[in-house]
Amino acid sequence: xxxxxxxxxxxxxxxWFFCNAQKKIEINYSDSSTxxxxxxxxxxxxxxxxxxxxxxxxxxxxxxxxxxxxFFYEEYGLLLMTKDTLLTGLGINFNWYGNKKFxxxxxxxxxKIGELEISKKTRREEISSVKLIEFGxxxxxxxxxxxxxxxxxxxxxxxxxxxxxxxxxxx
Numbered sequence: 001x002x003x004x005x006x007x008x009x010x011x012x013x014x015x016w017f018f019c020n021a022q023k024k025i026e027i028n029y030s031d032s033s034t035x036x037x038x039x040x041x042x043x044x045x046x047x048x049x050x051x052x053x054x055x056x057x058x059x060x061x062x063x064x065x066x067x068x069x070x071f072f073y074e075e076y077g078l079l080l081m082t083k084d085t086l087l088t089g090l091g092i093n094f095n096w097y098g099n100k101k102f103x104x105x106x107x108x109x110x111x112k113i114g115e116l117e118i119s120k121k122t123r124r125e126e127i128s129s130v131k132l133i134e135f136g137x138x139x140x141x142x143x144x145x146x147x148x149x150x151x152x153x154x155x156x157x158x159x160x161x162x163x164x165x166x167x168x169x170x171x
Contacts, residue, residue, distance in 0.1 A: 023055055025076050025109030027092070031132035033150030035090065035168050043151060044170040046087040048080060070101065077107035090168040094120040097164055111166075113154065122163045127156055 028036040035042040038054050048071065052058070058071035058080070068088070071080040079091035079102055092111065093102045111118040114132035127135050127143045133154070137143040145154040151171055157164045 025055065025078060025107075027090070027109065027111045029111075029113045029133070029152065029154055029168065031114055033133070033145070033147060033152045035152045035170070037090070042087055042090065042168075042170065044086060044088065046170070048082045048085050048087055051080060051087065072103050074103045074105050076109060077103050077105045078109075079103055088170055092166040094122075094163045094165060095159065095161075097159060099165070102165055118163070118166070120162055124156075124158050 023038075026036075026038055028034075030036070037051065040046070040051060040054055042051075048069075052071075055073065055076075055078075059074040060072040061069055062072070063069045067084050069082050071082065073079070077093040079093070080087060081089035081091065091102055092107045093104070094106055096102065096104045096106070106120055113127070114130040116122075116126060116130050124137055124140065124143060128137055134146040135143045135154075135156075136146050140160075141158050143156045143158075145152075147153070153169045153171060155167045155169075157166075
């Protein structure tokens with residue numbers, strides 16, 4: 001009888017871990033200015049409910065009178081920006097500096113911009129080296145994708161040491 005109880009306990013614990021395991025976040029901003037989050041291609045017509053079904057419920061939602069809502073995923077360092085139920089942007093925090101419109105935690109997951117793997121240690125000079133997407137860095141603290149016709153634009157901010165935040169806006 002003890003062996004049976006142990007097997008049931010092990011099975012229960014395994015199922016609990018499987019159901020409660022943190023999902024991995026993978027983001028890819030490609031050369032065609034396509035933004036992909038965990039295999040979902042994100043566009044300005046992406047419904048936030050489909051994204052929630054893929055990555056789970058937000059830890060906090062802040063609504064604004066104009067219909068905009070920000071979905072905070074503190075556990076990932078991720079922010080979804082919406083208008084009504086449609087996605088307007090994606091924010092990623094790497095090194096929080098007090099901006100309350102972003103999660104305080106650092107991004108946990110994988111992020112590629114073009115061919116470059118991005119981390120909290122990514123420096124401004126590295127962004128300029130991305131070949132698949134043209135970036136301009138008009139200031140020491142800012143780089144942005146140059147294309148005026150792309151479906152997704154990207155802005156990166158830096159402090160003196162490293163990357164602080166990235167925003168992808170869906171056009």
